[in-house]
Structures are given as structure tokens and as C-alpha cells.
Amino acid sequence: MNHTISNKIENRDAIVAVMGLGYVGLPLALAFAERGFKTIGFDISEMTVEQVKNGETSVLDVSNHRLQMALSEGKLVPTSDPRLLSQVDAVIICVPTPLTSSHEPDVSAIESAVSLIKAHIIKPVFISLESTTYPGCTREVIVKPLVETGKHLDEDLFICFSPERVDPGNALYHTENTPKVVGGISEASIQIGEMLYKQVIDQVVVVSSPEVAEMSKLLENTFRCVNIAFMNEMSLMCDRLGIDIWETLDAAETKPFGFMRFNPGPGVGGHCIPLDPMYLSWKAKQTNFFSRFIETAQDINSNMPKKVVEKATNLLNEQGAAISKSKILLLGMSYKKNINDLRESPSLEVYEELLSKNAIVEYCDPYVPFFKTKSGVLQNSLDWETLHLKDFDLVILLTNHTDFDREKINREASLLLDTRHRSSHKMPVH
Numbered sequence: 001m002n003h004t005i006s007n008k009i010e011n012r013d014a015i016v017a018v019m020g021l022g023y024v025g026l027p028l029a030l031a032f033a034e035r036g037f038k039t040i041g042f043d044i045s046e047m048t049v050e051q052v053k054n055g056e057t058s059v060l061d062v063s064n065h066r067l068q069m070a071l072s073e074g075k076l077v078p079t080s081d082p083r084l085l086s087q088v089d090a091v092i093i094c095v096p097t098p099l100t101s102s103h104e105p106d107v108s109a110i111e112s113a114v115s116l117i118k119a120h121i122i123k124p125v126f127i128s129l130e131s132t133t134y135p136g137c138t139r140e141v142i143v144k145p146l147v148e149t150g151k152h153l154d155e156d157l158f159i160c161f162s163p164e165r166v167d168p169g170n171a172l173y174h175t176e177n178t179p180k181v182v183g184g185i186s187e188a189s190i191q192i193g194e195m196l197y198k199q200v201i202d203q204v205v206v207v208s209s210p211e212v213a214e215m216s217k218l219l220e221n222t223f224r225c226v227n228i229a230f231m232n233e234m235s236l237m238c239d240r241l242g243i244d245i246w247e248t249l250d251a252a253e254t255k256p257f258g259f260m261r262f263n264p265g266p267g268v269g270g271h272c273i274p275l276d277p278m279y280l281s282w283k284a285k286q287t288n289f290f291s292r293f294i295e296t297a298q299d300i301n302s303n304m305p306k307k308v309v310e311k312a313t314n315l316l317n318e319q320g321a322a323i324s325k326s327k328i329l330l331l332g333m334s335y336k337k338n339i340n341d342l343r344e345s346p347s348l349e350v351y352e353e354l355l356s357k358n359a360i361v362e363y364c365d366p367y368v369p370f371f372k373t374k375s376g377v378l379q380n381s382l383d384w385e386t387l388h389l390k391d392f393d394l395v396i397l398l399t400n401h402t403d404f405d406r407e408k409i410n411r412e413a414s415l416l417l418d419t420r421h422r423s424s425h426k427m428p429v430h
Contacts, residue, residue: 004124005089005090005124005125005126005158005192006191006192006195008089009089009090009192009195009196009199010195012035012036012037012199014037014089014090014196015037015038015039015040015087015088015089015090016029016032016037016038016039016040016088016089016090016091016092016196017039017040017041017042017084017085017088017090017091017092018032018039018040018041018042018092018094019042019043019091019092019093019094019095019113019116020042020043020093020094020095020096020109020113020131021041021042021043021045021048021049021052021078022048022059022094022096023059023061023166023168023341024094024130024131024164024166025041025043025092025094025095026041026052026057026059026062026067027059027061027062027166027174027175028092028094028130028175028200029041029076030062030066030067030070030076031175031176031200031201032199032200033070033073033075033076034070034075035199035200036075037075037199038075038077039075039076039077040077040079040084040085040087040088041076041077041078041079042079042080042082042084042085043078043080044080044112045080046080049078049079049080052067052078053071053078055067055068055071058340060168060169060338060339060340060367061166061168061169061170061174082116082119082120083120085116085117085120085121086120086121086122088121088125089123089124089125089126090125090126090127090128090196091117091121091125091126091127091128092127092128092130092162093110093113093127093128093129093130093131093142094130094131094164095109095110095112095113095131096109096131096271097109097110097131097132097133097275097279098271098275099275099278099279103278103282104282105133105134105137105278105279105282107133107137107141109131110129110131110133110137110141110142111141114141114142114145114146117146118145118146118149124155124156124157124158125156125157125158126158126159126160126189126192126193126196127142127146127157127158127159127160128159128160128161128162128182128193128196128197129142129159129160129161129162129210130161130162130163130164131164132163132164132217132218132221132271132272132275132276132279133214133279134214134218134279134280134282134283135211135214135215135218135280135283136211136214136283137161137214138159138160138161138185138210138211138214139185139210139211142159143157143159143185146159153185153186153189154186154188154189157185158184158185158186158188158189158192158193159184159185159189159210160182160183160184160185160189160190160192160193160210160213161182161183161184161210161213161214162180162181162182162183162193162197162213163181163213163214163216163217164217165178165179165180165217165220166178168270168336168339168341169336169337169338169339175200175201176200176201176202177201177202178201179201179202179203179204179205180197180201180203180204180205181205181207181213181216181217182194182197182204182205182206182207182213183206183207183208183209183210183211183212183213183214184209184210185209185210190206194206215280217276218276218277218279218280219280221272221273221276221277222276222277222280222294222297224262224272224273225268225273225274225276225277225294225297225298225301226277226293226294226297227260227262228262228263228264228265228268228273228297228301229296229297229298229300229301230262230297231245231249231262231263231264232264232265232267232300232301232304233300234248234264235264236307239311245264246421249261249263263420263421264419265304265346265419265420266304266305266308266346266347266350266398266419266420267301267302267304267305267308267346267349267350268301268304268335268344268346269334269335269336269341269342269343269344269345269346269347270335270336270341270343270344270345271343271344273301274298274301274302274344275344277294277297277298278294278298280294281294281295281298304346305346305349305350305353306349306353308346308350308353308396308398308417308419309323309350309353309354309357311417312328312354312394312396312417313357315394315415315417316393316394316415319393319415321393323354323357323358323359324357324358324359325358325359325360326359326360326393326394327359327360327362327391327392327393327394328354328359328360328361328362328392328393328394328395328396329361329362329363329364329382329387329389329392329394329395329396330347330350330351330354330361330362330363330364330396330398331363331364331365331395331396331397331398331399331401331404331409332347332363332364332365332397332398332399332400332401332404332420333345333347333348333351333363333365333368333371333381333398333399334347334365334367334368334399334401335347335399336399337399337400337401337402337420338367338401338402338403339367340367340368342368342371346398347363347398347399348371350396350398351363351373351379352373352374355373362379362382362392363379363381363382364381364382364383364384364387365381365399365401366381366384366401366403367401368381369381384403384404384405388412389408389409389412389413389414390412390413390414392413392414393414393415394415394416394417395409395413395415395416395417396416396417396419397409397416397417397418397419397420397422397423398419398420399420400420400421400422404422406422406423409422409423410423
């Protein structure tokens with residue numbers, strides 16, 4: 001183990017760089033800064049950096065006051081200048097890892113981060129990758145290109161994978177009290193990684209390799225994906241059978257063992273559930289292993305927005321109305337309640353699908369004041385307080401924000417499709 005780095009960590013003299021100031025990176029950078037580490041918050045977006053410098057953030061789990069305190073104490077240094085990376089002893093990579101249009105991993109942001117490290121960091125450094133990716137990515141995309149420059153593991157380089165476990169809007173679990181999995185390239189890397197993360201996180205769980213850590217992240221979210229898909233299929237089945245899925249779930253949940261509740265909905269959103277299983281499926285196919293569970297779950301979940309629109313069409317037909325030219329209100333655009341995150345939100349797909357049916361669509365979301373459609377048209381949210389639900393032919397509740405008053409929905413919506421069980425209307429989900 002490099003005693004210079006470990007001693008600096010122990011004395012909190014180590015300079016930490018967090019690359020990526022989004023939902024994962026900004027809370028983590030703040031955690032290190034608040035523990036007394038000089039922390040460089042790096043982002044390629046100058047707009048993001050300027051916003052953070054001004055003490056403002058769109059990351060709901062970080063208050064402007066908390067950010068401003070860290071900035072005033074001088075421990076957090078937001079920047080888009082990669083030359084500042086030459087100062088650091090540890091780098092934590094928290095950059096986006098989306099899928100390509102063909103559902104293959106896009107690790108270009110990680111590769112860009114590695115290029116900046118190669119160009120600007122000369123002294124021994126610890127590197128941790130937190131971005132979700134496939135098993136083997138840490139070795140292929142970080143270790144290999146850095147070693148090829150002449151750097152030596154356990155001398156110049158100490159490398160771990162430690163998957164982010166951020167759950168936006170979770171009031172109970174946050175960066176500091178969510179257990180942290182760490183898997184290193186070597187024993188020395190694991191020791192430094194464990195020591196660094198223990199400075200800011202209550203419990204660090206060490207595993208034997210980066211591949212185990214990478215796989216653990218994908219397993220967590222594929223588990224959720226598959227179980228949500230099962231419940232979505234059960235909701236479709238219950239609808240066909242004329243059975244209330246929510247009452248059925250409430251009954252099943254009374255069993256004190258052997259049952260874990262997952263709720264159906266209009267689809268899945270966020271970075272993790274829609275994308276992570278495809279990382280795993282893609283990697284497995286390289287070994288000629290085809291996961292039928294993952295493919296089936298993805299098929300069910302990705303088609304739920306269309307099922308919502310089908311149900312909406314049927315409900316309007318039952319009222320003697322066509323979906324074309326019907327006024328439809330969507331309640332909630334973010335992918336989960338009480339957050340402003342639109343990433344992979346099924347509400348966006350519902351919106352586009354309704355437009356393709358020539359419906360007149362508006363939306364209300366207190367957390368999402370505006371968004372752009374696929375065609376680039378800016379759509380603005382209606383105000384919940386002044387909104388008259390009775391003015392619409394159909395109201396579709398897609399996100400169960402606590403701001404949406406249940407009594408108002410029950411009182412004013414003449415026709416309601418509730419995909420989240422927020423209202424008291426006894427109506428099948430889909």
C-alpha cells in the first residue's frame with residue numbers, strides 16, 4: 001500500500017477529485033468537503049460548474065444552504081479546468097454511462113475521464129469508478145490504458161470499483177449511511193479504497209475484485225427490474241380477470257415471510273432499472289449466455305407506457321369519446337415521486353404516445369416546471385393549485401407526488417386512470 005496516500009487520507013490532507021457533479025458526484029463531493037478534505041468537483045459542463053459555484057443545484061438531495069456552507073469554507077472547489085487534477089491524490093469517477101441506440105454500453109464518458117487522468121496526473125493516485133457498468137469494465141477501460149502509459153499498479157496506481165447506490169429523494173438513506181461496496185484490483189488498492197470511503201461513509205463492504213463489485217450493482221437493479229416486470233404483468237392479468245391488483249397486493253403483503261412487495265406502474269425510469277439489466281445482458285451474450293429473464297422483463301417494462309395509452313383509449317371509448325382531440329391531463333412527469341428526475345421516465349413515453357394519437361395533452365408536475373418533447377417543443381407544467389381537473393376528458397396519474405391532493409383528484413376528475421394507486425377510485429390500473 002502506498003503509505004504517502006494512506007497517511008494523507010488518515011490525516012485528511014489528501015486532495016480528492018470527484019469527476020461528475022450530478023446526482024451521484026455532487027453529494028459525494030460535499031461529503032468529503034464536509035469531512036475536511038479539499039475536494040475538487042470537476043465537470044466538463046461549464047454551466048453546471050457555474051451553478052455549483054453560485055451555491056445553486058438542481059440535485060434535490062443537496063440543499064443550496066449546505067452547498068453554500070461548503071463553498072464558504074473553501075473545501076469544495078468546483079471547476080471545469082482539468083489542470084487542477086494534477087493536485088489530487090484520489091479521483092472518484094461519477095460520470096454518466098447510458099446505453100447506445102442499439103442497447104449497448106456507452107462508456108465514452110469514462111474513457112474521457114481516463115484521458116484527462118492520463119494527461120494531467122503524474123504522481124501516484126488512487127482511482128475509484130462509481131459509474132454503473134459491465135463486469136470487467138474497470139480493468140478494460142481504466143487499468144489497461146493507464147498501465148500502457150508506463151504506470152505501475154501498487155506503485156503509481158491504486159484502482160477500485162465502488163458502485164453508486166444513490167436513490168434520489170430517499171429521506172432515510174443517503175450517501176453517508178448507505179453501505180458502500182468496494183472491490184479493488186489488488187490488496188493494496190482495496191486497503192486504500194476502504195480507508196478513503198470510511199472517512200465519509202458509515203459502513204464499507206469489501207469484496208475480492210472489481211468484477212464482484214460491478215456485478216453486485218447490476219444484480220441489485222436487475223432484481224428490481226425483474227420483480228417490477230412480474231408485478232406489471234400481474235396487473236395486466238388482474239385487469240383482464242376483473243380483479244383489483246392493489247387490494248391483492250395488500251392482502252399478499254400481510255404474509256410475514258416469503259413475500260417482498262413490488263408495485264406495478266406505467267413503466268420504469270431513472271438511470272438504473274431501465275439500463276443496468278441491459279449492461280448485464282450485453283456482457284453475458286459475449287460468453288454465449290442469453291438471459292431470458294432480463295429480456296422478458298425489459299420487454300414487459302418498456303411496453304407499459306403503450307399499455308397505459310391502450311387503457312386510456314378504452315376508457316374514453318366506454319364514454320363514447322375518441323382519444324383523438326380528447327383533452328388529457330398527465331399528473332407527474334418525473335420517474336418517481338417527489339423528485340425532478342426525468343431520466344428514462346415512462347411518463348415521457350406516455351406523453352409522446354398520446355400525441356401520436358392526436359390527443360390534446362397537458363401535464364402538471366410541481367417538480368418539473370418544463371421539459372422538451374422529442375420534437376424539441378418546450379412544454380410547461382400547469383399549476384396544481386389553480387388546476388381544474390374537471391376541464392379534462394381524462395386524467396392519468398403517472399407519478400404519485402405527495403403534492404397531488406388525493407381528495408382533489410377524487411372530487412374533480414370525471415374520468416381517471418390511476419397507475420399509482422394514489423386516488424380512492426376503484427379502477428383497474430391498466
